[in-house]
Amino acid sequence: MSDSEALVKVDNLVVRFPINDNRHRAYIRPVDQVSFEIKAGEVLALVGESGSGKSTIGKALLRILEPSEGTIVVGDKDITHIRRRELVEYRKLAQMIFQDPFGSLNPVKTIEQHLAFPIRKHRLVSSDSTSKLINELLERVGLTPVEETRLKFPHELSGGQRQRVAIARALAVNPKFLVADEPISMLDVSIRAGILRLMTQLREDFNLAFLYITHDLASARYFGNRIMVLYGGRIMETATSSDLIRKPLHPYTRLLLAATPGSSVKGALPETSNKPPNLMEGRTGCPFADRCPHVASVCREQVPELLEFSPGHMVACHFTNQLA
Numbered sequence: 001m002s003d004s005e006a007l008v009k010v011d012n013l014v015v016r017f018p019i020n021d022n023r024h025r026a027y028i029r030p031v032d033q034v035s036f037e038i039k040a041g042e043v044l045a046l047v048g049e050s051g052s053g054k055s056t057i058g059k060a061l062l063r064i065l066e067p068s069e070g071t072i073v074v075g076d077k078d079i080t081h082i083r084r085r086e087l088v089e090y091r092k093l094a095q096m097i098f099q100d101p102f103g104s105l106n107p108v109k110t111i112e113q114h115l116a117f118p119i120r121k122h123r124l125v126s127s128d129s130t131s132k133l134i135n136e137l138l139e140r141v142g143l144t145p146v147e148e149t150r151l152k153f154p155h156e157l158s159g160g161q162r163q164r165v166a167i168a169r170a171l172a173v174n175p176k177f178l179v180a181d182e183p184i185s186m187l188d189v190s191i192r193a194g195i196l197r198l199m200t201q202l203r204e205d206f207n208l209a210f211l212y213i214t215h216d217l218a219s220a221r222y223f224g225n226r227i228m229v230l231y232g233g234r235i236m237e238t239a240t241s242s243d244l245i246r247k248p249l250h251p252y253t254r255l256l257l258a259a260t261p262g263s264s265v266k267g268a269l270p271e272t273s274n275k276p277p278n279l280m281e282g283r284t285g286c287p288f289a290d291r292c293p294h295v296a297s298v299c300r301e302q303v304p305e306l307l308e309f310s311p312g313h314m315v316a317c318h319f320t321n322q323l324a
């Protein structure tokens with residue numbers, strides 16, 4: 001596979017969950033026909049407000065949950081419905097870093113034990129070499145002196161150090177693709193930049209691809225090569241980070257940017273309503289219609305397709321040409 005080819009290919013992904021609606025079975029679709037690609041060594045930042053379906057996409061890509069429709073191909077393998085042994089094998093290619101580094105570590109296990117587990121489980125190196133690999137991983141993520149770190153328990157580390165352990169554990173299998181779900185949002189502001197720099201370095205050193213999930217456009221711009229904006233389970237806009245920040249086209253992206261401190265987007269759009277998006281299956285039209293200042297009747301009737309406005313810049317809005 002060449003570098004320019006996609007490592008991750010997501011085609012028409014749908015995730016639906018059953019809900020109880022007056023004792024009738026109904027479904028929500030927090031991920032609704034989402035398609036995108038990530039190249040080897042590329043960072044795709046996935047941005048959107050709470051409840052827009054970001055984590056659900058991340059979990060589907062790691063097959064922590066099974067997609068309802070669509071396909072996910074990673075490398076040359078269709079992983080949409082794989083099970084058991086194939087899933088274990090897939091964990092060597094793709095790993096996840098979670099928001100809460102404390103919750104994802106076991107309080108009664110040392111750092112050494114956390115890192116030894118995936119190495120032994122996947123029989124990555126001979127048992128003589130396990131210790132050496134643990135040291136290398138700890139050095140990689142900046143947790144030195146390694147001999148000291150190895151014997152510590154998670155509570156003896158700071159939040160940032162714990163997140164570094166979680167990253168080292170994900171790296172242990174030598175993956176090609178990481179899903180990082182809000183990896184810095186629970187950390188002190190002062191240490192966030194260090195974790196972003198570490199991930200940037202790892203991307204370069206290992207040609208790692210990332211799906212970087214975040215609320216925050218500033219970090220998406222810093223770390224992401226491209227940004228994808230999600231609302232109500234659908235992609236509203238996707239472009240290179242610089243195009244998306246300089247020339248946002250979708251009204252929702254403009255709203256997000258206007259709400260970002262220090263943003264230069266002029267003419268901040270009024271927040272017409274604070275309603276969360278309707279995720280019910282069978283909804284019609286654009287999920288953003290209820291909050292959009294440019295809404296017209298077509299928006300409530302037809303779902304806008306995600307169309308290419310300029311090379312690499314895709315927008316799902318009936319009025320892209322008028323608003324550009």
Ligand SMILES: Nc1ncnc2c1ncn2[C@@H]1O[C@H](COP(=O)(O)OP(=O)(O)OP(=O)(O)O)[C@@H](O)[C@H]1O
Pocket residue numbers: 017018030048049050051052053054055056057215279
């Ligand atoms: N297992 C589940 N069963 C039912 N509904 C779910 C399940 N997981 C998520 N949801 C719902 O799907 C929607 C999207 O959730 P998701 O966690 O993907 O959002 P998110 O964009 O990651 O939000 P946040 O920024 O708050 O993390 C929410 O309405 C959520 O309540």
Ligand SMILES: [Mg+2]
Pocket residue numbers: 054055056181
């Ligand atoms: Mg989430």
